[in-house]
Structure formats: structure tokens, C-alpha cells
Amino acid sequence: MTDIQPVYGTPALTVGDTLVIADLHIGVEAHLGSKGFHITSRTKDMCDAILEAAGDCRHLAVLGDVKNSVPGSTKQEYREIPDFFISLTEVFNTVTIVRGNHDTGIEEFIPAEVKVAPATGMKVGDVGMVHGHTWPSEAVMDCDTLIMAHNHPAVMFVDGVGKQTTEPCWMRGNFLGGGERYVRYPRRFVMVPAFNRLLGGSPVNLKDGEFLGPLMAPEYVDLDGSDLYLLDGIHLGKRGDLLVKARTAWGSRR
Numbered sequence: 001m002t003d004i005q006p007v008y009g010t011p012a013l014t015v016g017d018t019l020v021i022a023d024l025h026i027g028v029e030a031h032l033g034s035k036g037f038h039i040t041s042r043t044k045d046m047c048d049a050i051l052e053a054a055g056d057c058r059h060l061a062v063l064g065d066v067k068n069s070v071p072g073s074t075k076q077e078y079r080e081i082p083d084f085f086i087s088l089t090e091v092f093n094t095v096t097i098v099r100g101n102h103d104t105g106i107e108e109f110i111p112a113e114v115k116v117a118p119a120t121g122m123k124v125g126d127v128g129m130v131h132g133h134t135w136p137s138e139a140v141m142d143c144d145t146l147i148m149a150h151n152h153p154a155v156m157f158v159d160g161v162g163k164q165t166t167e168p169c170w171m172r173g174n175f176l177g178g179g180e181r182y183v184r185y186p187r188r189f190v191m192v193p194a195f196n197r198l199l200g201g202s203p204v205n206l207k208d209g210e211f212l213g214p215l216m217a218p219e220y221v222d223l224d225g226s227d228l229y230l231l232d233g234i235h236l237g238k239r240g241d242l243l244v245k246a247r248t249a250w251g252s253r254r
Helices: 028-034 043-054 076-090
Strands: 003-005 012-015 018-021 059-062 095-098 115-117 122-124 127-129 143-146 153-158 164-174 188-191 227-230 235-238
Touching: 003 188, 018 043, 028 076, 043 076, 059 122
Parallel strands: 018 059, 059 095, 095 115, 127 143, 143 188
Antiparallel strands: 003 012, 012 018, 122 127, 153 164, 164 188, 164 227, 227 235
16 A cells, blocks of 8 residues: 655645645736735745655655636746746656646646646556546546545634634545446545645635535545544544534635
């Protein structure tokens, strides 16, 4: 069985000698700037954080949403994405992007040596990897563990006076099966927090909250029985025991 380990304090995990991250959303600063929030680009900071988290890993898998704009692209994306991936190819033997819903035309931004896997996913040993916005292939579903992203998972805390705070979190749970779409289903899933901290996160422990992606439905996975972990490894408990109700609507999801 392929060893899977979260990287302490970082929204990244290792699968054997492959470092896995997701949801970079390079160019989100330009989007925020159009809304009146002027923030210095953090793309180089993300690159430095990836290299620091790499350890002995010689391969890198990015599970989708490299760029932020969809449709179209910004000057920031054209300017920063190529140099970002050139820096990564100088360190990792292979760099692979699993296409996310924001990655239309991503090939024009990246060096030729960076591989692009389809949105239906890829496998590393007995571990499947997808962004999570569409159905995986049958080959990817024939794995022990499926790693997904797309939801930017976070946990919401509500204190005694109703103040709400959120922290990015890992979500790990079991597959239940789910009809006849696939011959076989993975044993478990792991949901990866967004690597770009500017994105915040979407609370996974809201009562009546909805998840993105076709597999994150109660007929496929045990949502309430899933375990939530903070980035420092603290096990918060089962999702079903941590449900909260937001005082106000939490805004639109991606």
C-alpha cells in the first residue's frame, strides 16, 4: 500500500515520493484588485512553500485550478505561471497537473516538460488523484484511496457569543459505493485544502451545507463519519459531531 502522509502545517501531502497540492489559483490577486482589494502577488511565496514542503519528494502533482480566471486569463496569470513552473521543474523530476475546472487552455502557460493529466484523473501506485469537479475514470476509481480537491475544505468554529472563525482542514472518510456507475470504488477518500491561503476555505461542517463535485454526495461517501484534521495534525473529530449553523449565509461557492 502506498504511504500517504500530510505535511505538517502545510496544505500538502506526500504519496510515496510525490508531493501533492491543489488549488493554486494563481492570479487571484488580480481578481481581488478588480474588487478594490490591492494585494501584492504571493505567487513566489507559494513556490517557496512548495519547495520547503518537498523534502525528499522528487515528483509533484498539482490537483487542478492552477489559474484563477475562468473563462479567460489575466495579465498576472500570463506573467507569473510560466516562471512559477520553470522554477518547479528545476527541482522536481516530474511535474504533473491534473486538470481542474479553472484550467482551460493551461498548456499555453506552462513549459513543455510539465505534464497535464485529464480531468478524469491519474494514479500513483494504488492512489487515485482528481481535482473533483467531474467523474473520475474507471481506472482511477479502481484504487485504494482517492485524493480530491475542489471544495477548499475548512472547518467553522462558533464561540459562545456566536463569533464565527474558519481554519483550513483535511477531510478523510470512507466510500460507501453508490450504485452501478463504477465496477469498483475506492476504500477511502482524502480531501486536500487549498494551497493558496488567500482563498480561505468553505466550511465542510455546516448543517445542510452542500459539497461540490459528483462524488461528494451521501450515496457515495460517508460524509458525517468523515474525520476532520487541522493542518497541524490535530484530530477534531467526526464531521457529524461538529456540525454548526452559520448565523448568516456563507456566500457563494466556487
